Amino acid sequence: MNMNVAERQGDCHSQLLSSHNARDLLNSVDAFLFDCDGVIWKGDTLIDGVSQTLDMLRSKGKKLVFVTNNSTKSRRQYAKKFQSLGISVSEDEIFCSSFAAAMFLKVNNFPREKKVYVIGEEGILEELQLAGFTGLGGPEDGKKTVQLKPNCLFEHDKTVGAVVVGLDQYINYYKLQYGTLCIRENLGCLFIATNQDAVGHMTDLQEWPGAGCMVAAICGSTQKEPIVVGKPSTFLMDFLQQKFQISCSKMCMVGDRLDTDVLFGKNAGCKTLLVFSGVTSHSTLHDPSNSIEPDYCTNKLSDILELLGP
Amino acid sequence: MNMNVAERQGDCHSQLLSSHNARDLLNSVDAFLFDCDGVIWKGDTLIDGVSQTLDMLRSKGKKLVFVTNNSTKSRRQYAKKFQSLGISVSEDEIFCSSFAAAMFLKVNNFPREKKVYVIGEEGILEELQLAGFTGLGGPEDGKKTVQLKPNCLFEHDKTVGAVVVGLDQYINYYKLQYGTLCIRENLGCLFIATNQDAVGHMTDLQEWPGAGCMVAAICGSTQKEPIVVGKPSTFLMDFLQQKFQISCSKMCMVGDRLDTDVLFGKNAGCKTLLVFSGVTSHSTLHDPSNSIEPDYCTNKLSDILELLGP
Numbered sequence: 001m002n003m004n005v006a007e008r009q010g011d012c013h014s015q016l017l018s019s020h021n022a023r024d025l026l027n028s029v030d031a032f033l034f035d036c037d038g039v040i041w042k043g044d045t046l047i048d049g050v051s052q053t054l055d056m057l058r059s060k061g062k063k064l065v066f067v068t069n070n071s072t073k074s075r076r077q078y079a080k081k082f083q084s085l086g087i088s089v090s091e092d093e094i095f096c097s098s099f100a101a102a103m104f105l106k107v108n109n110f111p112r113e114k115k116v117y118v119i120g121e122e123g124i125l126e127e128l129q130l131a132g133f134t135g136l137g138g139p140e141d142g143k144k145t146v147q148l149k150p151n152c153l154f155e156h157d158k159t160v161g162a163v164v165v166g167l168d169q170y171i172n173y174y175k176l177q178y179g180t181l182c183i184r185e186n187l188g189c190l191f192i193a194t195n196q197d198a199v200g201h202m203t204d205l206q207e208w209p210g211a212g213c214m215v216a217a218i219c220g221s222t223q224k225e226p227i228v229v230g231k232p233s234t235f236l237m238d239f240l241q242q243k244f245q246i247s248c249s250k251m252c253m254v255g256d257r258l259d260t261d262v263l264f265g266k267n268a269g270c271k272t273l274l275v276f277s278g279v280t281s282h283s284t285l286h287d288p289s290n291s292i293e294p295d296y297c298t299n300k301l302s303d304i305l306e307l308l309g310p
Numbered sequence: 311m312n313m314n315v316a317e318r319q320g321d322c323h324s325q326l327l328s329s330h331n332a333r334d335l336l337n338s339v340d341a342f343l344f345d346c347d348g349v350i351w352k353g354d355t356l357i358d359g360v361s362q363t364l365d366m367l368r369s370k371g372k373k374l375v376f377v378t379n380n381s382t383k384s385r386r387q388y389a390k391k392f393q394s395l396g397i398s399v400s401e402d403e404i405f406c407s408s409f410a411a412a413m414f415l416k417v418n419n420f421p422r423e424k425k426v427y428v429i430g431e432e433g434i435l436e437e438l439q440l441a442g443f444t445g446l447g448g449p450e451d452g453k454k455t456v457q458l459k460p461n462c463l464f465e466h467d468k469t470v471g472a473v474v475v476g477l478d479q480y481i482n483y484y485k486l487q488y489g490t491l492c493i494r495e496n497l498g499c500l501f502i503a504t505n506q507d508a509v510g511h512m513t514d515l516q517e518w519p520g521a522g523c524m525v526a527a528i529c530g531s532t533q534k535e536p537i538v539v540g541k542p543s544t545f546l547m548d549f550l551q552q553k554f555q556i557s558c559s560k561m562c563m564v565g566d567r568l569d570t571d572v573l574f575g576k577n578a579g580c581k582t583l584l585v586f587s588g589v590t591s592h593s594t595l596h597d598p599s600n601s602i603e604p605d606y607c608t609n610k611l612s613d614i615l616e617l618l619g620p
């Protein structure tokens with residue numbers, strides 16, 4: 001049976017946010033979980049009306065939590081970024097995938113005497129250190145080069161027991177070889193991906209390759225699949241629930257990505273709100289090939305504020 | 311039904327090369343197709359007995375052809391490498407994946423006014439130029455850096471109509487963003503992979519991430535699959551046959567990889583000989599998960615010489 005696009009679009013069960021259902025949503029949840037990139041900001045630019053919307057939600061007693069797959073910063077660095085944009089957020093309210101990687105190792109009793117090789121940026125190294133682990137690699141190895149010459153033997157640390165891969169703007173062949181050797185040759189070495197986002201708004205003007213690019217490179221050379229700790233994996237949800245004692249059904253996940261944010265929310269049993277201020281367009285949501293449907297969708301976060309009125 | 315490994319190994323139909331079947335093989339084929347890395351050399355070191363074996367095959371009137379997935383060199387550069395190792399091979403006998411990429415564009419009438427962005431090394435750029443195409447990128451872009459800062463707009467050439475990705479020891483975020491933007495934003499832009507080898511003996515002492523690593527990175531950021539022109543794709547076989555007028559059933563493909571060399575030979579209907587002097591071990595061949603079986607297997611190329619005797 002062939003259906004045309006218009007008919008298929010009718011199949012999408014997402015409700016456009018209205019003043020009516022926005023009120024229902026607000027009344028039915030105790031916590032809002034926000035993705036950051038494409039929802040709160042684009043690059044280093046705050047999206048219009050975000051600050052006022054967050055203030056309104058706090059004034060109504062809602063718990064606010066920020067769940068981001070971007071691993072370049074630590075919780076501390078994110079709190080600082082929020083502050084620089086004029087928004088007060090505490091470290092405890094931030095759940096970034098750099099933190100998730102460190103917590104994954106902690107809850108799995110990763111031995112303290114083993115090391116962690118990082119293909120990624122400062123945020124991962126900082127979270128590893130805060131959790132009591134020894135990180136290697138990261139930005140420092142971005143300056144290192146290799147020479148494919150006879151008798152050149154690339155040495156790697158045999159005590160590396162995990163390789164964490166996230167977004168790395170200083171990716172190079174040295175790091176690819178280092179991570180590959182650890183995963184292929186160190187017995188039982190874990191391969192942890194902060195996330196697998198294809199691209200992200202690393203700057204306000206355009207998208208750039210995301211962690212999914214670096215993770216895929218290591219999959220390509222090792223022929224192994226990673227453990228993913230960021231969205232849509234529900235690993236972080238356990239921490240959220242433990243911390244805030246709120247049932248998932250009383251949470252609403254707000255994000256700009258179907259395959260990470262909305263799926264993360266749905267996997268956990270949260271309500272979900274898709275905003276079109278990031279990477280997902282109306283046509284992507286309604287495309288017949290898309291099977292991930294948020295409960296609600298709207299152009300941007302501050303629509304909630306406008307719809308609820310003064 | 312559970313079978314133990316020994317029973318499953320009995321299922322493998324590959325014959326160990328013997329003086330008997332080596333003679334049969336020699337009598338039944340007119341041409342030998344050789345992979346280079348792991349068969350002829352490791353890095354820059356010739357594998358023992360290769361030179362004498364090639365001499366013997368030539369003396370018996372066999373046509374010799376070298377088919378390599380390594381895209382870092384052009385045919386001209388490969389002929390030079392053979393010469394430096396004391397083996398005389400003409401450019402016409404060399405079919406490398408850098409040449410395959412250029413030929414793919416040629417046979418598909420890629421418009422001369424469009425440009426080709428290269429994530430890879432000198433060999434691809436040289437072959438593109440010889441075929442009359444304009445290449446961009448390559449080693450030169452290995453020195454370029456990006457800054458993820460506000461108002462930074464990464465510009466790419468809108469006339470790029472193809473991105474060719476091969477092994478690139480100078481891979482960086484600049485190239486990943488450039489290739490990603492071309493494939494995502496230039497209408498109809500082709501995504502061509504020289505090959506998808508996970509690793510290769512880029513040096514004699516160890517394996518390094520192969521083109522499969524860089525290709526996977528671009529798949530990760532573009533969410534697109536490439537056109538593969540190297541082994542196991544049979545694209546090069548058309549050229550071989552046109553050039554040498556030899557039926558595939560009269561050819562024997564000799565290689566060290568199951569998923570590229572042996573599969574390439576089998577896909578084309580050639581006889582296949584696996585050598586254990588490269589990346590594949592006996593246990594990999596006999597592993598129950600392996601479904602690619604060469605007709606023959608032996609430790610190294612020069613076994614042919616020894617088995618046939620003086």
